[in-house]
Amino acid sequence: MIRIEKMHKSYPIGKDSLHxxxxxxxxxxxxxxxSIMGSSGSGKSTLLNIVGLLDIHDEGNYYLNGELIKDMNEKKAAILRNKFLGFVFQSFNLISYKTALENVALPLYYKGINRKERLEIAMDYLDKVGLKQWANHLPNELSGGxxxxxxxxxxxxxKPKVVLADEPTGALDSTTTDSVMDLLKDINDEGMTVFVITHEEEVAEQTKRIVRLKDGVIISDELTNIGKAV
Amino acid sequence: MFDIDRWREIFQSINKNRLRSVMSGFTVSFAILLFTLLFGIVNGLSNSFTSAFVDDAQNSMQVRVRKTTKPFKGLQTGREIQLRNDDYNFVKDTYKDKIQYQSARIYKNFTLKYKNEANNYDVRAVNPDHQFLEKTIIDEGRYLNERDLNEKSKVIVIGRLVKEDLFGEKPALGKRLNVNGSSYLIIGIFSDEGGDNEERIAYIPVTTAQNIYGNNDYISQINLGYNPNLSLDAAIAFGNKIERDLRKKLNIHPDDQSALSVRNMAEANKGVGMFMGALYAIVILVGSGTLVAGIIGISNIMIFVIKERTKEFGIRKALGATPASIIGMVVQESVLITTIAGYLGLSLGTYILSLIGNNLEEKYFIKDPSVSPAIVIAATVVLILSGLVAGYVPAKRAANIKPIEALRAD
Structure with missing residues (x-):
């Protein structure tokens, strides 16, 4: 699903560049x-951004769903994101003036699905996460979880191929953290690839495979107990 | 453009950010309001000028003579100049292709009498073309024609007020009128937009007048309508040429303005035209300046808005929005705000102009100030273009926002 080979990325900082x-x-x-683990500065967010087609790598190859990602223009990237990827961010990133239902329906708008149908689909998914009765509330009327x-x-x-979650529990307390992780587990059980970035050991342990990053290189890549059990 | 979902997105965005939208629209409303008022008022001025000349045809010229004020070729100052048929025919033959209408005019003052009603009136002896030069409107019967002139008929066309004075409500057409002792047939009754004085006169054939009153070939003045295909400058040059040629023919000093002069509407028109042209230029300058300020205002506010919505655009992009769809959304929002705001300004301006109406005519020479439909359509096009321009730069910026940077922004 995701194959990365000898990937390099540096950011220019003034005259120098940060590798x-x-x-x-x-x-x-x-x-x-x-799950990708690492302290801040280890490069894990950069990795996620590149995987999520939000940023471009300098060297190496990246295949998403078998397709070599090369010479991406913004339009092509947008279409691929819409088709293959789903994002979950630490700070939620909901659009504040849209209701929960409208927020959920937004990706379908960019997919070109008509309003009636996309609101129906969105309602199904809200139901799935247990928030059907909150459908018409604005984000600021909802709790963090x-x-x-x-x-x-x-x-x-x-229905993306991969769900990318950037510190999905970073802004949540421990009980809501568990409920969010349970939800991600359920999604994975349904066969979806889930890619989580975290610096919390407890969160990582609930995934099936932990990749540890340090200073831009992978220092370990092993299955968790749950992963071994499968 | 006609994507209902796109419009829904835009209305939602405008509706959730009313203050911002109103603020950005305000500058454009104000610009258009100002432009409409200025343009309307200048139109009002223009209307006043045009109606001041409504009495006569726009292309009319009059050759007038008085006493000489300069000696010439041994002839003394103070000599009375007299135009004759010969001069009339000279003008007619020499400038055939430059003349649309031509008429002689002899001024008389006669007592007109019908039964017991009698009064003194100015009577003009003219040619048939005079009707067009003076913009005489025939209400009943007909005007003088060539046959009347050839036969030196004793026929008369009387003004609306002459008829009212002498006949009251009774019909006058076909009746016989006593003109200075001779009996004339009333063949027509006319009105004139030039005012009451122009309707308290009567017209008779020039040949009849020459025959009966003096038996000579004198005429008081020559009225011309220059060929409307001539440009104003050509018409002015034509007037000057007639002046020169006739002075030469009548042995008048070439610079003796008093002895023989041509009063040329083309000169007045050119003056008014230049004056109005300058005014319109000022209006367009001020108006477009204000509009440009308005566009920059909208553009500024849109840039600020883009900054405020950086995160939103980042989210939209992460969810699959293409740069084109972001540009489209911002530009469309800008066009919508500009157009609505502009129309508010335009409507308010038109409303104020209609309130002014003719109230300022007496004091300020502003008559029926208004803007024409053509201007309204042009304004619409300008507004939509303005919206495009105002929206494009910020939209381009919005589209260039990198999703990661946007998502980091708080």
Whole structure:
């Protein structure tokens, strides 16, 4: 599903450049539940942005669903994102003036699905995350956990191949963290590839495979107990 | 453009950010309001000028003579100049292709009498073309024709007020009128937009007048309508040429303005035209300046809006929005705000102009200030273009926002 070969990425800082990813090799198969761990500055967010087609790598190859990602223009990237990827962010990133339902339906708008149909689909997904009765509330009327569940529903609504979650529990307390992780587990159980970035050990342990990053290189890549059990 | 979902997105965005939208629209409303008022008022001025000349045809010229004020070729100052048929025919033959209408005019003052009613009136002896030069409107019967002139008929066309004075409500057409002792047939009754004085006169054939009153070939003045295909400058040059040629023919000093002069509407028209042209130029300058300021205002506010919505655009992009769809959305929002705001300004301006109406005519020479449909259509096009321009730069910026940077922004 995701294959990365000898990937390098640096950011220019003034005249110098900061070498963030220093030759990453990573292969994630369909249906995996992977967490990327690392302290801040280890390059994990950069990796996720590149995987999520939000940023472009400098060197190496990146295959998404078998397709070599090369010479991406914004339009092509947008279409691929819409088709293959669902995002869950630490700060939820819901649009504040849209209701929960409209937020969930937004990716379907960019997919070109008509309003009636997309609101129906969105409602199904809100139901799936247990927020059907909150459908017409604005984000600021929801709790943190509820917002993240809306964001997850939004990530799932286009039936993506991969769900990318950037510190999905970073802004949540431990109980809501568990409920969000349970939700991600359920999604993975349905066969979707889930790719989580976190610096919390407890969160990582609930996934099936942990990849540890340090200073732009992978220092370990092993299955968790749950992963071994499968 | 006609994507209902796109419009829904835009209305939602405008509706959720009313203050911002109103603010950005305000500058454009104001610009258009100002432009409409200025343009309407200048139109009002123009209307006043045009109606001041409504009495006569726009292309009319009059050759007038008085006493000489300069000696010439041994002839003394103070000599009375007299135009004759010969001069009339000279003009007619020499400038055939430059003349649309031509008429002689002899001024008389006669007592007109019908039964017991009698009064003194100015009577003009003229040619048939005079009707067009003076913009005489025939209400009943007909005007003088060539046959009347050839036969030196004793026929008369009387003004509306002459008829009212002498006949009251009774019909006058076909009746016989006593003109200075001779009996004339009333063949027509006319009105004239030039005012009451122009309707308290009567017209008779020039040949009849020459025959009966003096038996000579004198005429008081020559009225001409220059060929309307001539440009104003050519018409002015034509007037000057007639002046020169006739002075030469009548042995008048070439610079003796008093002895023989041509009063040329083309000169007045050119003056008014230049004056109005300058006014319109000022209006367009001020108006477009204000509009440009308005566009920059909208553009500024849109740039600020884009900054405020950076995160939203980042989210939209992460969810699959293409740059084109972001540009489209921002530009469309800008066009919508500009057009609505502009129309509010335009409607308000038109309303104020209609309130002014003719109230300022007496004091300020502003008559029926208004803007024409053509201007309204042009304004619409300008507004939509303005919206495009105002929206495009910020939209381009919005589209260039990198999703990661946008998502980091708080």
């Amino acid at each position: 963030v990813l220093k030759g990453i090799d990573l292969h994630i198969k369909e249906g995996e539940f992977v 509820q917002k993240q569940r809306v964001a997850i529903a939004r990530a799932l609504v286009t």
